[in-house]
Amino acid sequence: MEPSRDFLDALDAFIAYIARVEGFSPETVRAYEGHLEAYGRWCARESVNALEPDIHDLRGYLAYLNRASYATRTIAAHLSAVRSFFRWAHAEGIVDTDAASLVQMPKMPRSLPKTVSSTEMRRLLTAPDTSTPSGMRDAAMLELFYATGARISELSHIDIADFDWTTKTVRLFGKGSKERIVPVYRRALDATRTYIDDARPLLVRASSDSAAMKRIDGPLFLSTRGNRMDANALRYRFHKLCREAGLPSDITPHVMRHTFATDLLAGGADLRSVQELLGHASLSTTTLYTHLTPDRLKSAVMQAHPRADA
Structure with a gap:
């Protein structure tokens, strides 16, 4: 019925x-x-x-x-x-x-957020074939995932004009079109600049509206057909790269966001700063990441994540 x-x-x-x-x-x-x-x-x-x-x-x-x-x-x-x-x-x-x-919400089981280990992260970040335009694009996508903690929908909406290369930041638009400015470490900026300068112009050629794509406020991530990549397209590329890197099937784009948050806390960032960088409306949402034990936090600090190259 x-x-x-x-x-x-x-x-x-x-x-x-x-x-x-x-x-x-x-x-x-x-x-x-x-x-x-x-x-x-x-x-x-x-x-x-x-x-x-x-x-x-x-x-x-x-x-x-x-x-x-x-x-x-x-x-x-x-x-x-x-x-x-x-x-x-x-x-x-x-x-x-x-x-x-x-009606009361059902009591939710509390579980620690899943994260990507340092070994897995290295394999993932080196998975793209950077000798090709799409590989340079994928490398920039992965670096920005890890550098910003962006939701996949936020990443798909980034335009070239959202970067401030002087202050080394990127502007993200989250839920409810709320804007936040996130710092980006050098390795991610370098990968993004290489993609914009060397690979993106080649992808633009395939666009049916190349003039629009060439504009300074044009979309950052383009498909092989020269169109803006939406969240589904980026998600497909992410999972493909995870398979190539031999990562578990339950590694999702949102796990990269969890990894971003836990690594910041492990490195000594305060909870309020992490909340602002993630774009959480409530501090209680961010508090979930503090349930890592001290031993796990210490281990995370000691591991040489690619972020240490910043």
């Missing part, structure tokens, strides 16, 4: 809101849409008004997800989407009450 027309119309308006006003990444928008569509279908099957559930209805939905053997984090993601939707709908006057705000 399909959800009601009223719910689908409200869902479309909410998705447009989080994409255009809140500035959520395309991946997050798709996740929210999928979670809310699943909620709407469940309501239709159970003859629940999707726009006017009571707390018992919502608890029933969570019980359904639990019976379906969804992981705790997945259930939490579904509930987070539902709560965000009803918070918005209540503010917009679409619903009279926000019953979802009364």
Whole structure:
């Protein structure tokens, strides 16, 4: 059974809101849409008004997800989407009450963030074939991942004009289009400059709009066809390079972000600075990285990560 027309119309308006006003990444928008569509279908099957559930209805939905053997984090993601939707709908006057705000989030298991070891990082950073334009581009991509702690969506939106070569910084635009300035160490800047000077002009030639791509404010990362590489394209290249470097399959672009944060803390950076560099809205999110034991922190400091070449 399909959800009601009223719910689908409200869902479309909410998705447009989080994409255009809140500035959520395309991946997050798709996740929210999928979670809310699943909620709407469940309501239709159970003859629940999707726009006017009571707390018992919502608890029933969570019980359904639990019976379906969804992981705790997945259930939490579904509930987070539902709560965000009803918070918005209540503010917009679409619903009279926000019953979802009364439902508690499931208790999440706490686990240490996964990171890339120093040996794995060396193999990964040397995986690209820098004798080719795409290899020089991939080398710059990996270096910037490790140097900035950027989300993959942030990396895909970098333009050449976002670099300040004098101050050795790059401007990133995070969730909600929030801007932050992140310092970049020399090795990453050198790899990026080499790519811009020697490789990017060759990729520009394949573009159907080469004039736009040549502009100083043009996109940094170009595909072999001369187009801006979106997050999915960068993710594909990242996983390909990980396979070539022999890294485990669970190494993701976000693991590079974890590695950036833990290495900074291991090197003596204060928590508030790391929060600002990561673009976390809440300090409690950054605090997760402090759960490394002192022995692990000491070990991380002693290991010769490529960052030491800065």
